[in-house]
Amino acid sequence: MNDHLDTLAPEPLWRHFRTLCNTPRPSGREQAILKKITDWADARGLEYEFDETGNLLIRKAATPGHEDAPGVVLQSHVDMVSQADSDIDHDFERDPIETYVEGGWLHARGTTLGADNGVGAAAALAILEDDALTHGPLEALFTIEEEASLVGARHLAPNWLHGEYLLNLDSEFRGEVYIGCAGGNDVKVDHDFKQLEVESNQQVLEVSVSGLVGGHSGMDIDKGRANANVLLASALWALRDTGVQLVSWSGGTMRNAITRDASATIVVQAEAETLVGETLRAFEQRERGLYQGIDDGLRIEVTQAATPARQALSQDDSRRLLAVLAAMPYGIDRMSVAVPGVAESSNNIGVLRLEHGHLHLGAMVRALNLDSAEALNERFRALFSLIDVEAIAGEGYPGWAPNAQSPLLARFIELHEREVGAPAEVKVIHAGLECGIIGAKYPGLDMISFGPTILGAHSPTERVELEAVEEFYRLLQAMIEELA
Incomplete structure (x- = not known):
């Protein structure tokens, strides 16, 4: 070879x-x-x-x-x-x-x-x-x-x-x-949500974000590229009035790579399926305009799930979790004063998983000054505390x-x-x-x-x-x- x-x-x-x-x-x-x-x-x-x-x-x-x-x-x-x-x-x-x-x-x-x-x-x-x-x-x-x-x-x-x-x-x-x-540190979230049985009249759908450029979460974070986990969270938050319930989520494999693909399985009431499609099409059109010239391959698709779902998070837990995920800090947080033209601090939502009610999130905070990293860590802690979930910042490296x-x-x-x-x-x-x-x-x-x-x-x-x-x-x- x-x-x-x-x-x-x-x-x-x-x-x-x-x-x-x-x-x-x-x-x-x-x-x-x-x-x-x-x-x-x-x-x-x-x-x-x-x-x-x-x-x-x-x-x-x-x-x-x-x-x-x-x-x-x-x-x-x-x-x-x-x-x-x-x-x-x-x-x-x-x-x-x-x-x-x-x-x-x-x-x-x-x-x-x-x-x-x-x-x-x-x-x-x-x-x-x-x-x-x-x-x-x-x-x-x-x-x-x-x-x-x-x-x-x-x-x-x-x-x-x-x-x-x-x-x-x-x-x-x-x-x-x-x-x-x-320098910087990792931020991790691991939490188990209670699941409910899926009703027989609910539709099981797959929502995916794909076609993104991705890249290095340090050297490319200043290029304004979309992150599939962030986009998917915003797309599903747009469905909050449809009674959406989260079944599963799969996005990213490395916390230091800008996520290029992500997908989630959701359930909605059968009568809401048309509204879901219309809402996501409008959301895709808006985001393609926002990322024109940066992520021109961006696609947001909704399809019938290939396998049935037996359990899902409740509507309330799904709504609260999606609100937090859509509000997470991503990208450059502030620019350096000491080193002009260089980012002082940033964050990347590298890995997001939801399986059998267990949520795992892996984010990477970078900062020239560890005090700047700690400021971002505090934002994660504060945000997830709103839904009684703990965000843990790993040991920082200089x-x-x-x-x-x-x-x-x-x-x-x-x-x-x-x-x-x-x-x-x-x-x-x-x-x-x-x-x-x-x-x-x-x-x-x-x-x-x-x-x-x-x-x-x-x-x-x-x-x-x-x-x-x-x-x-x-x-x-x-x-x-x-x-x-």
């Missing part, structure tokens, strides 16, 4: 990326790819070890004569977001990612590509195998479950890394270097405070201008790079983050620019030699 990747340049990077594509590696299921990486390290005689969480650290001794150069840590994560088009039957725990090249970009067929952060991991492996490269002491840190609340970084072993500089390879825009990122005086940054800017012929743009990103957490554990580390251009991360439109990968790898090689 993916033989064509071996024809791309730089060859070592794409060869390793082919292994990553051919080996399923969703968050929490990284064992297979880590085994392939350690087998490769064994074959090359490289030293490696795991910490208690399962993060992998590979060490390579310095080029002779450069033992006293500052140590460099190459950091990436090996897991990927698992998202597929609704018409694609793909098992992310068993099936490889099928890739193709079109117009200078590498894509996947109907699924996420995993360039986030597979290209960074492949680059680190390519550097480790390059015996012609002059370097100081090298460490390659491969973290796990980054896409699932940054688990690997959160539980990274202390006193494990020896390097003075850390190059995070998880940024996604050519020509940019990142020196800061948002952002990465920018250091414009970083010696590593200064060297990278000089190198970038020399190698590329243009200055690198210094940025702060509204996404949860692992640098914030690693920096808190290793406060002496000087860190920057850079990478090739990746668009559509966390969605099946994900693609990576081939020319940008070549430039990224050339910069990485040059930076390592510069620091040696």
Whole structure:
């Protein structure tokens, strides 16, 4: 599978990326790819070890004569977001990612590509195998479950890394270097509602929202894209006068991906079915106008449910719950004053489930300042308290405070201008790079983050620019030699 990747340049990077594509590696299921990486390290005689969480650290001794150069840590994560088009039957725990090249970009067929952060991991492996490269002491840190609340970084072993500089390879825009990122936390709701028997004269309907662009809940949250969970909640709230009762709900799989598809099963009195259709058609027309030019594929459909429903929430509980779901904060909450042009805080309604009366909600709050995150957490608590349901904010993780005086940054800017012929743009990103957490554990580390251009991360439109990968790898090689 993916033989064509071996024809791309730089060859070592794409060869390793082919292994990553051919080996399923969703968050929490990284064992297979880590085994392939350690087998490769064994074959090359490289030293490696795991910490208690399962993060992998590979060490390579310095080029002779450069033992006293500052140590460099190459950091990436090996897991990927698992998202597929609704018409694609793909098992992310068993099936490889099928890739193709079109117009200078590498894509996947109907699924996420995993360039986030597979290209960074492949680059680190390519550097480790390059015996012609002059370097100081090298460490390659491969973290796990980054896409699932940054688990690997959160539980990274202390006193494990020896390097003075850390190059995070998880940024996604050519020509940019990142020196800061948002922190945040997860918000979860789990609650059991009482169910009632469905009456024989009630109609069982399926309401779905589909055709949305989706995307990364940090880097794309400022683009005004629709969230299927949010739209579905608003659509069903519009039906509040029809006596609607909720049976089930299914929307989203990852709290850090903008939800593209969601559906709910409802029951209404038979005489209300026509009103339901008319109301949803009017709602769809309004929303398509609001999202014109952003989510032009937006569809809201109502059909007869394929299977009968035996139980549903009461009309009162359904109405109260839909009111809360329709009022949840979504998108950018406020913009930063300290870093103009960057979001200060935001929220994404990533996962929403209702099964057999049990409601599960998974939201992701991001913020440059954890006080801003707590303000959003309080809004969730207050909102759900109105229906006597508890919203629980998980332990927050720190952002990465920018250091414009970083010696590593200064060297990278000089190198970038020399190698590329243009200055690198210094940025702060509204996404949860692992640098914030690693920096808190290793406060002496000087860190920057850079990478090739990746668009559509966390969605099946994900693609990576081939020319940008070549430039990224050339910069990485040059930076390592510069620091040696």
